[in-house]
Amino acid sequence: MSKKKYAVGIDLGGTSIKIGLVDLKGKIIKKVSIDSCASKGPDAVIEQIVKGIRLITNKKYDKILGIGIGAPGAVKFKRGTVENPPNFPNWGKVHLGKAIKEKFDCNVYVENDANTAAIGELIYGAGNELENFIMITLGTGVGGGIIINKKIYRGETGGAGEIGHVTIDYDGPQCKCGSFGCIESFIGNNYLIGRVKKQLQEKRDSQLNKLTSNDLNLLSPQLIHQAAQDGDDFAKSIIVDCGLKLGYVLASIVNVLDISTIIIGGGVAGFGQLLFDTVKLSIKERVIKPFKDQIVVKPAKLKNNAGVKGASALVFYKS
Amino acid sequence: MSKKKYAVGIDLGGTSIKIGLVDLKGKIIKKVSIDSCASKGPDAVIEQIVKGIRLITNKKYDKILGIGIGAPGAVKFKRGTVENPPNFPNWGKVHLGKAIKEKFDCNVYVENDANTAAIGELIYGAGNELENFIMITLGTGVGGGIIINKKIYRGETGGAGEIGHVTIDYDGPQCKCGSFGCIESFIGNNYLIGRVKKQLQEKRDSQLNKLTSNDLNLLSPQLIHQAAQDGDDFAKSIIVDCGLKLGYVLASIVNVLDISTIIIGGGVAGFGQLLFDTVKLSIKERVIKPFKDQIVVKPAKLKNNAGVKGASALVFYKS
Numbered sequence: 001m002s003k004k005k006y007a008v009g010i011d012l013g014g015t016s017i018k019i020g021l022v023d024l025k026g027k028i029i030k031k032v033s034i035d036s037c038a039s040k041g042p043d044a045v046i047e048q049i050v051k052g053i054r055l056i057t058n059k060k061y062d063k064i065l066g067i068g069i070g071a072p073g074a075v076k077f078k079r080g081t082v083e084n085p086p087n088f089p090n091w092g093k094v095h096l097g098k099a100i101k102e103k104f105d106c107n108v109y110v111e112n113d114a115n116t117a118a119i120g121e122l123i124y125g126a127g128n129e130l131e132n133f134i135m136i137t138l139g140t141g142v143g144g145g146i147i148i149n150k151k152i153y154r155g156e157t158g159g160a161g162e163i164g165h166v167t168i169d170y171d172g173p174q175c176k177c178g179s180f181g182c183i184e185s186f187i188g189n190n191y192l193i194g195r196v197k198k199q200l201q202e203k204r205d206s207q208l209n210k211l212t213s214n215d216l217n218l219l220s221p222q223l224i225h226q227a228a229q230d231g232d233d234f235a236k237s238i239i240v241d242c243g244l245k246l247g248y249v250l251a252s253i254v255n256v257l258d259i260s261t262i263i264i265g266g267g268v269a270g271f272g273q274l275l276f277d278t279v280k281l282s283i284k285e286r287v288i289k290p291f292k293d294q295i296v297v298k299p300a301k302l303k304n305n306a307g308v309k310g311a312s313a314l315v316f317y318k319s
Numbered sequence: 320m321s322k323k324k325y326a327v328g329i330d331l332g333g334t335s336i337k338i339g340l341v342d343l344k345g346k347i348i349k350k351v352s353i354d355s356c357a358s359k360g361p362d363a364v365i366e367q368i369v370k371g372i373r374l375i376t377n378k379k380y381d382k383i384l385g386i387g388i389g390a391p392g393a394v395k396f397k398r399g400t401v402e403n404p405p406n407f408p409n410w411g412k413v414h415l416g417k418a419i420k421e422k423f424d425c426n427v428y429v430e431n432d433a434n435t436a437a438i439g440e441l442i443y444g445a446g447n448e449l450e451n452f453i454m455i456t457l458g459t460g461v462g463g464g465i466i467i468n469k470k471i472y473r474g475e476t477g478g479a480g481e482i483g484h485v486t487i488d489y490d491g492p493q494c495k496c497g498s499f500g501c502i503e504s505f506i507g508n509n510y511l512i513g514r515v516k517k518q519l520q521e522k523r524d525s526q527l528n529k530l531t532s533n534d535l536n537l538l539s540p541q542l543i544h545q546a547a548q549d550g551d552d553f554a555k556s557i558i559v560d561c562g563l564k565l566g567y568v569l570a571s572i573v574n575v576l577d578i579s580t581i582i583i584g585g586g587v588a589g590f591g592q593l594l595f596d597t598v599k600l601s602i603k604e605r606v607i608k609p610f611k612d613q614i615v616v617k618p619a620k621l622k623n624n625a626g627v628k629g630a631s632a633l634v635f636y637k638s
Contacts, residue, residue, distance in 0.1 A: 074609055132475055144575070155577020156451055157609065165607050166571040170487045170564065179570065179605040248489040251498065255481040256463070256572060258474020286498040288484050290393055290476065 005065040008053055009312025011113075011305075012071045014038050014087025017045075019052040020305065022312035026124030028305055030056055038087060042094045050103050066107040067100060068314030070116030070307055076158050080110040109314040113137075113307065114161055115152050117265055117300070118145025119317050120310025122152075125301035126263045133261040134253060135300070136163055136246070138268035142184040146257065152317075164188065168248045183249040187242045187268060193219050196238055206234040221267050228274060239271045240278050247282020254287050254295070265300025324384040327372055328631025330432075330624075331390045333357050333406030336364075338371040339624065341631035345443030347624055349375055357406060361413045369422050385426040386419060387633030389435030389626055395477050399429040428633040432456075432626065433480055434471050436584055436619070437464025438636050439629025441471075444620035445582045452580040453572060454619070455482055455565070457587035461503040465576065471636075483507065487567045502568040506561045506587060512538050515557055525553040540586050547593060558590045559597050566601020573606050573614065584619030 006029060011018040014036060021030040034052050037044040049069075057064055073085030080097020097110040111119065118135035121127040127135070131150055137143040144163030146153040154160050164184035165177050172181025173191070185191050197216045200208060207227040212218040227235035250262055262279070269275065280297040287295065302309050325348060330337040333355060340349040353371050356363040368388075376383055392404030399416020416429040430438065437454035440446040446454070450469055456462040463482030465472040473479050483503035484496050491500025492510070504510050516535045519527055526546040531537040546554035569581055581598070588594065599616040606614065621628050 146575075156579060157577055157613075159607075159609050160575065160577035162574040162577075162607055165574045166485075167487060167567055167605070168489045170567040177607050179607075245489065248486055252485040252571070253575060255484045256465075256479065256575070258476055258479035258481075260475060286486070288478075288481055288496050288498075290478050294476075 006063055007065050007312040007315035008056065008067040009308040009310070009314075010049060010052070010067065010069040011307030011311055012036070012045075012049070012069060012082075012085075013307075014072070014085075017048055017052055018305070018308050019049075019056050020308035020312060021056050022309060024316060026120075026302070026309050026313070028308065031305070031308065032056055036088075039089060041090045042088070042092075045088065046094075046096070046099050049100060053100075053104060061104060061106065064104070064106050066109065066315035067104060068116075068311040069096065069100070069108070069110045070113045070311040070314070071096065071110055072113055074159065075110055075112040075115075077109070077111050077115075077154060078158070080108060082110060107315070109317075111152075111311075111314050112158075113310075114143030115145045115154070116310040116314060117143065117302075117306060118147055118161075118263075118310075119152055120302050120306060120313045121263050121265070121300055122147055122150065123313035123316050124309060126298045127261075130261055132259045133263050134163070134250070134257065134259050135263045135265065136250070137300075138187065138189075138246075138264065138266035140189045142182075142188055143266075146259070148259070163249065163253060166249050166252060168245060168252075183245060186245050189221065189267065192221070192238075192242065192268070196224065199234075203234045207232040208235060221270055225271050228271070236274065239274050242268060242271065243275045243278025244282045246275075247279045248286060250279065251283045251286035254283065254291055258291070260291060260294035261296045261298065263298050263300050265302070265306060269299055325382055326384050326631040326634035327375065327386040328627040328629070328633075329368060329371070329386065329388040330626030330630055331355070331364075331368070331388060331401075331404075332626075333391070333404075336367055336371055337624070337627050338368075338375050339627035339631060340375050341628060343635060345439075345621070345628050345632070347627060350624070350627065351375055355407075358408060360409045361407070361411075361415075364407065365413075365415070365418050368419060372419075372423060380423060380425065383423070383425050385428065385634035386423060387435075387630040388415065388419070388427070388429045389432045389630040389633070390415065390429055391432055393478065394429055394431040394434075396428070396430050396434075396473060397477070399427060401429060426634070428636075430471075430630075430633050431477075432629075433462030434464045434473070435629040435633060436462065436621075436625060437466055437480075437582075437629075438471055439621050439625060439632045440582050440584070440619055441466055441469065442632035442635050443628060445617045446580075449580055451578045452582050453482070453569070453576065453578050454582045454584065455569070456619075457506065457508075457565075457583065457585035459508045461501075461507055462585075465578070467578070482568065482572060485568050485571060487564060487571075502564060505564050508540065508586065511540070511557075511561065511587070515543065518553075522553045526551040527554060540589055544590050547590070555593065558593045561587060561590065562594045562597025563601045565594075566598045567605060569598065570602045570605035573602060573610055577610070579610060579613035580615045580617065582617050582619050584621070584625060588618055 142164030169181030461483030
């Protein structure tokens with residue numbers, strides 16, 4: 001593989017498409033962000049992607065080793081299809097990989113965004129030296145990716161790793177997936193912020209009221225983290241609660257998979273050391289005895305532009 | 320591989336050791352059951368195993384392709400070690416495979432009993448035609464074994480598949496593993512029978528009182544099944560509750576592994592069609608949408624002597 005080759009990494013989001021030219025070490029050489037035009041349907045989105053790739057590569061395709069796309073929704077890696085991604089109306093099932101390949105003379109890899117995050121950590125990040133790890137991404141949803149023997153574990157239909165929809169309380173709050181008590185229904189951004197908003201009505205002395213200027217619509221994981229760092233007890237209790245619950249689900253997963261390293265990324269991971277310490281403690285308390293002393297919990301290494309870098313890693317991962 | 324070859328399958332239990340001579344099709348040609356002598360320590364147990372193998376093979380070792388041992392406790396397959404099996408005092412870590420291999424001129428395979436059950440179904444049973452399945456064994460404990468691409472999935476240290484210790488209620492009853500709300504703490508035999516005993520005090524009209532002649536120490540999964548078949552509502556409600564909860568945990572596991580076939584064995588599986596129907600319904604209700612129509616729940620095919628047959632399968636599995 002020539003050292004001069006680059007990968008194009010594409011982070012497909014409902015609002016914007018982020019496209020980067022990335023080198024073998026995961027360094028972004030050039031980057032653009034363009035409107036997804038999601039409301040105009042799949043053809044318009046594909047047109048935007050094509051436009052973005054042309055922009056970023058300056059039409060010099062000979063240096064492009066391949067194009068990697070991290071997409072929301074149900075993705076079939078082998079076929080390069082993306083099905084019903086949330087926030088993309090009238091989408092159905094789209095052969096995204098094929099559509100892009102027709103325009104550019106290189107390999108195109110399409111993967112779901114949670115697996116993309118795991119592959120990003122495997123190729124460039126906190127999982128680079130590891131044979132096996134469990135990646136968990138804390139955002140609007142709680143995503144998961146499982147690396148076994150340095151390969152992503154896809155399962156029978158490419159849908160494996162849905163750690164966000166492991167229940168920790170069969171009688172718990174209903175999750176948007178239809179089940180009850182999924183970890184996502186506790187710590188997914190919207191569920192978490194919604195719950196904190198309610199609790200704040202009885203926590204008039206919490207700094208979060210001040211930090212949001214009493215406009216609770218401004219509440220975010222970042223502000224919770226800031227309040228906790230300023231010593232706000234309520235904010236700290238939110239982070240500890242998230243960490244404990246995340247530990248409950250991860251202990252179950254470790255018991256099933258016998259994989260002892262967990263990498264945590266995404267917005268809520270910004271809760272910092274208090275979150276990581278609590279997760280580790282919680283897993284250790286709950287996991288079966290033989291695994292207790294092996295648990296390692298690490299933050300993801302790819303932070304800004306993790307989506308673009310992860311998508312570009314799909315190219316180097318397959319190469 | 321000559322058709323005349325047999326495998327020796329050994330089911331190591333705290334009370335008795337069951338040893339069988341098994342052919343390629345999983346048919347038991349000859350069988351003995353001898354005292355484990357577990358209270359006398361590992362050397363005595365090993366002596367009993369050796370005695371049993373000699374008995375069953377009639378010292379004609381040339382027809383023996385190998386010896387498979389299914390053992391409780393923490394087993395390292397590669398090293399053939401068995402660590403702290405419950406009901407085996409003063410055991411510590413024993414190189415069981417090596418000790419047996421020294422006596423007989425053939426390969427010896429040692430595996431934990433849950434994985435042994437899964438390999439038994441893979442080689443001779445309900446999983447024979449399958450690439451992937453999740454095996455769950457309902458007994459005193461709730462054991463699990465995961466088959467991926469026709470191979471047992473062992474994880475990093477050989478301890479994978481502990482489905483019994485996946486929590487379905489983080490605030491639930493304490494499990495003997497130390498965690499809370501593990502599925503085993505709900506439907507493991509002792510926990511289940513203990514809970515039913517308590518509930519029966521307020522169910523004076525349940526047939527279970529009659530079937531046990533009001534001696535609740537006689538209560539067993541078999542009697543619960545019998546009462547349910549006779550139309551006893553309380554007995555049926557117990558089975559439905561077990562099925563629902565088993566479904567909750569399996570839905571989580573399917574979401575993580577994307578493996579859609581579940582094989583259920585062990586005593587509580589004797590609850591029959593009502594259990595299987597409820598498990599399937601419960602998984603379908605809880606699993607994420609793309610998996611809903613793919614779920615298959617089957618009873619294990621190896622029933623009597625499943626332990627001996629499964630252990631013998633270790634030999635054919637490796638061959």
